[in-house]
Amino acid sequence: MSTPDDPIGFGESDIAHGETLLEVDGLTKHFASDSGLLAGINLETDRFPPVSFGVDQVEAVDDVTFEIKKGETLGLVGESGCGKSTLGRTILRLLDPTDGTISFKGDDLADLSGEELRQKRSEIQMIFQDPQSSLDPRMKVGQIIEEPMGAHDMFDDEGREARAKELLEKVGLDPRHYNRHPHAFSGGQRQRINLARALSVDPDFVVCDEPVSALDVSIQAQVMNTMEELQEEFGLTYLFIAHDLSVIRHISDRVAVMYLGHIVELAEKEELFENPQHPYTNALLESIPVPDPRQSGVRGVLEGEVPSPQNPPSGCRFRTRCPRLIAPDEYEIGEEEWSHTRAFMRAVKRRTFEPMSAAEIRQEFFDGELPRGGAGEIIGEAIELIATDREGGTRDPDSDDDDVEENWEEATDLLLGRFAEQSICARERPAYDLESEHGSGTHFAACHLHR
Numbered sequence: 001m002s003t004p005d006d007p008i009g010f011g012e013s014d015i016a017h018g019e020t021l022l023e024v025d026g027l028t029k030h031f032a033s034d035s036g037l038l039a040g041i042n043l044e045t046d047r048f049p050p051v052s053f054g055v056d057q058v059e060a061v062d063d064v065t066f067e068i069k070k071g072e073t074l075g076l077v078g079e080s081g082c083g084k085s086t087l088g089r090t091i092l093r094l095l096d097p098t099d100g101t102i103s104f105k106g107d108d109l110a111d112l113s114g115e116e117l118r119q120k121r122s123e124i125q126m127i128f129q130d131p132q133s134s135l136d137p138r139m140k141v142g143q144i145i146e147e148p149m150g151a152h153d154m155f156d157d158e159g160r161e162a163r164a165k166e167l168l169e170k171v172g173l174d175p176r177h178y179n180r181h182p183h184a185f186s187g188g189q190r191q192r193i194n195l196a197r198a199l200s201v202d203p204d205f206v207v208c209d210e211p212v213s214a215l216d217v218s219i220q221a222q223v224m225n226t227m228e229e230l231q232e233e234f235g236l237t238y239l240f241i242a243h244d245l246s247v248i249r250h251i252s253d254r255v256a257v258m259y260l261g262h263i264v265e266l267a268e269k270e271e272l273f274e275n276p277q278h279p280y281t282n283a284l285l286e287s288i289p290v291p292d293p294r295q296s297g298v299r300g301v302l303e304g305e306v307p308s309p310q311n312p313p314s315g316c317r318f319r320t321r322c323p324r325l326i327a328p329d330e331y332e333i334g335e336e337e338w339s340h341t342r343a344f345m346r347a348v349k350r351r352t353f354e355p356m357s358a359a360e361i362r363q364e365f366f367d368g369e370l371p372r373g374g375a376g377e378i379i380g381e382a383i384e385l386i387a388t389d390r391e392g393g394t395r396d397p398d399s400d401d402d403d404v405e406e407n408w409e410e411a412t413d414l415l416l417g418r419f420a421e422q423s424i425c426a427r428e429r430p431a432y433d434l435e436s437e438h439g440s441g442t443h444f445a446a447c448h449l450h451r
């Protein structure tokens with residue numbers, strides 16, 4: 001609490017700088033997808049009876065493990081819908097975890113409830129993305145900042161007002177604006193009010209969920225600079241969630257990359273940006289807009305849709321979009337031949353080429369020559385299914401014959417079943433600790449290329 005040197009009670013903690021403050025182990029959050037009239041009824045046409053009852057699980061966060069040290073910022077990045085906000089909310093116990101532990105200063109938050117959890121909440125705070133909707137427009141700024149202090153019985157009225165005014169100054173606002181309403185402030189200023197509100201209860205740890213995404217780029221940097229100053233002054237620890245890698249690069253000490261509920265890579269910032277080891281991280285880095293007027297838009301955009309978290313791919317969850325999927329061990333196939341096979345498999349699955357003859361397909365995807373051995377035989381079979389001059393007679397590619405559709409599906413199933421599903425990428429969940437080239441920290445990469 002407060003001392004003469006520290007009138008508003010900041011700067012105390014029983015955990016030393018650099019020691020583990022938060023440790024998350026095997027954290028899992030699954031949701032039941034039970035909304036709607038037909039909730040819980042599953043239609044499976046290949047089974048008898050074709051209807052079953054049960055609630056599907058959405059695997060939003062699955063078996064996530066990491067730690068955060070006192071005073072550091074861990075950036076958490078990934079595409080929208082990858083589970084990063086759910087992870088932040090589960091750590092805060094705004095959502096109940098399905099499994100795993102959340103050790104904060106030695107207590108497992110996953111085990112706490114009622115008054116114990118309420119007490120702990122003053123040590124862990126959250127800042128949300130939209131400063132507009134997270135501030136009650138009817139309340140004055142002073143009341144907004146004082147509200148959490150009141151909820152935790154901190155100070156009397158006078159003490160709370162003094163602290164609110166001091167915090168306004170700390171976050172770069174004028175304490176004389178204590179009686180104004182939120183609408184009188186800009187977006188950046190409103191996010192500063194949010195910051196003051198989160199800090200009012202003297203937390204050790206703040207989960208920041210896309211806190212600058214709604215702000216202009218120039219304002220983003222200012223708010224992040226203020227957050228860094230406050231972190232240094234008060235020894236704060238941040239979990240900083242963002243989809244924007246340049247924001248993550250600005251503020252993080254270490255970075256965790258999330259894809260479809262899994263952490264796929266985690267390393268110190270420089271190591272992650274200079275020596276990325278996961279194909280997904282590489283794809284994200286390549287899609288950062290380039291500030292070059294001759295280049296438009298983004299480069300290297302990821303192919304394909306993110307699969308549903310209701311039915312995520314086995315093994316490595318990125319495998320259905322991965323440009324480096326590993327060849328199954330059972331085939332003797334060279335790197336170049338495998339690269340051609342992967343491209344062909346993707347093109348058949350997405351039907352990205354016009355129907356053509358078998359010879360044309362071989363030429364287009366394999367420079368005229370199929371791989372030898374078992375792999376070549378399977379590819380030959382798939383080509384035979386979709387070629388316009390397939391065995392059994394020519395076929396009009398423009399006909400809406402159901403057989404044509406079925407044959408493409410059969411070719412897709414054949415290729416995926418014999419190649420993609422047999423890959424180690426589909427059979428085992430990857431997890432590797434690597435040597436870092438930059439800095440002294442550990443480097444985790446969930447990719448079998450490092451086996």
Ligand code: SF4
Binds near residue numbers: 316317318322325430
């Ligand atoms: S494990 Fe396989 S599918 Fe996953 S990222 Fe690595 S190479 Fe790609």
